[in-house]
Amino acid sequence: MDGIPAQLRTLIEAAVAEGVGMDDIEHELIDPANLPPEDHDAVWLYALARMQHPHRREIAIISG
DSSP: OOOOOHHHHHHHHHHHHTTOOHHHHIIIIIGGGOOOHHHHHHHHHHHHHHHHOTTOSOOOOOOO
16 A cells, blocks of 8 residues: 555545544545555555544554
């Protein structure tokens, strides 16, 4: 994964700021992005981390 696409990152951050739930973020934003399974999982974890720490400016994404 070369990082989260900028537009998807922006949409996730906006959804989290608006209080959108994780299920909706996954079904409305992540799933339609049609990412490979590993990238999908990484983006899902990014969204979850944003929900748990919404005020952090950067969250490191490590993929193997």
